[in-house]
Amino acid sequence: MPSGSGDSEEAVAPPLRITPLKTVYESYFLIGNVAPRQYLSEDETYILTAHHNAATAENAMKPQPLQPNKGDFRFEQADAIVDAVLAAGMKMHGHTLAWHQQSPAWMNEEGVSREEAIENLTTHARTVAEHFRGRVISWDVLNEAINDNSANPADWRASLRQSRWYQTIGPDYVEIVFRAAREADPGAMLYYNDYNLDNRNKALSVYNMVKELNEKYPNAGGRPLIDGIGMQGHYNLQTNLSNVEASIERFSSLGVEVSVTELDVQAGTDYELTEAQGISQGIVYARLFNVFKKHAETIARVTMWGLNDDSSWRSERSPAMFDAEFQPKPAFFGALNPDVFIAQNLKSGAKSAAKQAEAHYGTPKLDGNDAIWNSATEIPVNQHLTAWQGATGTARVLWDDKNLYVLVTVHNAVMNKTNANPAEQDSVEVFIDENNGKTNAFEKDDGQYRVNFDNEASFNPASAKSGFKSAAIVSGAAYTVAMRIPLRTIKPANGTLVGFDVQINGASPQGMRQSVAMWNDLTGGSATDTSGYGMLKLVK
Numbered sequence: 001m002p003s004g005s006g007d008s009e010e011a012v013a014p015p016l017r018i019t020p021l022k023t024v025y026e027s028y029f030l031i032g033n034v035a036p037r038q039y040l041s042e043d044e045t046y047i048l049t050a051h052h053n054a055a056t057a058e059n060a061m062k063p064q065p066l067q068p069n070k071g072d073f074r075f076e077q078a079d080a081i082v083d084a085v086l087a088a089g090m091k092m093h094g095h096t097l098a099w100h101q102q103s104p105a106w107m108n109e110e111g112v113s114r115e116e117a118i119e120n121l122t123t124h125a126r127t128v129a130e131h132f133r134g135r136v137i138s139w140d141v142l143n144e145a146i147n148d149n150s151a152n153p154a155d156w157r158a159s160l161r162q163s164r165w166y167q168t169i170g171p172d173y174v175e176i177v178f179r180a181a182r183e184a185d186p187g188a189m190l191y192y193n194d195y196n197l198d199n200r201n202k203a204l205s206v207y208n209m210v211k212e213l214n215e216k217y218p219n220a221g222g223r224p225l226i227d228g229i230g231m232q233g234h235y236n237l238q239t240n241l242s243n244v245e246a247s248i249e250r251f252s253s254l255g256v257e258v259s260v261t262e263l264d265v266q267a268g269t270d271y272e273l274t275e276a277q278g279i280s281q282g283i284v285y286a287r288l289f290n291v292f293k294k295h296a297e298t299i300a301r302v303t304m305w306g307l308n309d310d311s312s313w314r315s316e317r318s319p320a321m322f323d324a325e326f327q328p329k330p331a332f333f334g335a336l337n338p339d340v341f342i343a344q345n346l347k348s349g350a351k352s353a354a355k356q357a358e359a360h361y362g363t364p365k366l367d368g369n370d371a372i373w374n375s376a377t378e379i380p381v382n383q384h385l386t387a388w389q390g391a392t393g394t395a396r397v398l399w400d401d402k403n404l405y406v407l408v409t410v411h412n413a414v415m416n417k418t419n420a421n422p423a424e425q426d427s428v429e430v431f432i433d434e435n436n437g438k439t440n441a442f443e444k445d446d447g448q449y450r451v452n453f454d455n456e457a458s459f460n461p462a463s464a465k466s467g468f469k470s471a472a473i474v475s476g477a478a479y480t481v482a483m484r485i486p487l488r489t490i491k492p493a494n495g496t497l498v499g500f501d502v503q504i505n506g507a508s509p510q511g512m513r514q515s516v517a518m519w520n521d522l523t524g525g526s527a528t529d530t531s532g533y534g535m536l537k538l539v540k
């Protein structure tokens with residue numbers, strides 16, 4: 001092609017050629033997404049078929065649509081979806097034969113005996129699995145049967161959700177439905193599927209259940225009864241990736257395969273995703289795909305739950321890889337090429353996006369309401385890392401030659417400190433990176449200072465306690481915490497920049513942390529990594 005040197009026309013960028021995600025991961029695992037409906041728009045069809053080689057019906061193969069009344073099987077919608085997916089050369093996964101939601105009441109309602117319930121469960125599982133035999137590679141046989149907070153994960157039966165199936169049949173409903181599915185479609189890989197499997201206790205309950213049932217049925221049609229564990233993967237910016245990896249490793253040690261079955265990463269609020277949130281989300285996707293790649297021997301399939309933000313079941317939190325206009329988000333590029341994405345975005349993204357606030361010079365009294373606080377700028381602490389929009393507040397900061405002073409006012413707190421883990425109590429945390437080094441591991445100038453509404457303090461590192469002082473006042477559903485935090489490694493001066501963030505932990509009435517609100521850092525990694533902190537400018 002002739003080059004246009006000396007040409008007055010502006011150079012036009014070539015169209016972006018994106019490598020399909022399914023091609024990048026061809027030698028690792030299948031890449032799936034939802035088939036939301038029978039008829040898809042052109043854009044939806046493009047995203048689904050260009051980047052994915054597997055699909056899961058988002059709703060059409062659940063018990064309610066397939067058998068709304070006893071004996072009244074309706075396969076039309078589901079058949080249309082399955083046929084279209086297979087015609088596109090993709091694999092189909094079945095979801096789901098038994099669940100406590102989107103299931104008709106008649107199967108197991110009050111008054112249905114154990115025998116009848118078993119009959120209803122096995123008839124449904126058999127009929128459906130036989131119907132799709134040869135067209136699906138695998139089934140979520142049982143969905144979400146384990147409780148979120150098992151007190152004793154060693155006893156998986158006691159950890160079972162008190163669902164209608166459990167109540168009508170008892171704990172053996174689990175093996176009953178798996179056996180029916182194996183008989184009806186011996187070629188399909190049979191999965192147990194659940195969410196929050198990055199929670200170590202919940203994962204342990206699932207591990208114990210699958211272990212026991214596979215030991216009891218080592219030869220159910222030539223192999224153990226349960227072939228795989230599905231980790232739904234509804235994650236957020238705070239998800240701890242080492243917990244995700246620990247569960248993959250735990251399940252893998254059972255000799256079963258693992259699939260990520262409903263991946264999304266909630267990051268925004270109110271249908272808005274800021275640029276910084278988009279990058280943080282991309283980093284989470286990138287890190288997740290690095291974990292999945294590392295365990296590709298175990299992982300059969302990674303399925304996303306939503307073709308774009310607009311059609312996602314959690315659309316208000318913009319969790320998908322494509323935006324409402326079907327454009328690829330940073331999340332997509334994070335998944336596509338994790339190492340490059342992380343290298344390009346981790347520091348620059350966090351730095352350029354960091355908020356900045358001023359701290360004025362002054363030395364307040366901690367007890368009581370010292371009027372000097374009124375001269376300090378108010379910093380909002382109201383960006384939730386969690387889906388639950390719990391306690392929020394504001395912070396004010398002052399400094400003098402030796403200390404930073406932080407006053408945090410918290411609203412809408414439940415005021416619970418029963419949890420033995422101080423981070424799960426109603427409490428505020430201040431993060432300080434004295435040299436604003438934005439390092440991805442804590443250094444000696446970095447510290448985390450936590451105080452609950454009852455003025456009980458905890459520190460990371462423990463040595464950060466030296467010279468620290470605090471006071472707390474409760475008033476109705478609000479409380480304030482005032483802290484004096486010694487500056488340990490810098491000599492503060494007019495214009496000094498200090499890395500800084502504030503976190504508000506909100507407990508539920510049961511004493512579990514249900515919400516986390518931040519000023520700036522939405523990476524979820526503030527306790528070990530200072531690169532996402534906001535910045536304070538000390539002014540005199």
Ligand code: XIL
Nearest residue numbers: 058059095143195232262305312313
């Ligand atoms: C969701 C669908 O995405 C929504 O369209 C529907 O209204 C509710 O169910 N866990 C599961 C999925 O196993 O079936 C759920 O799908 C999301 C949570």
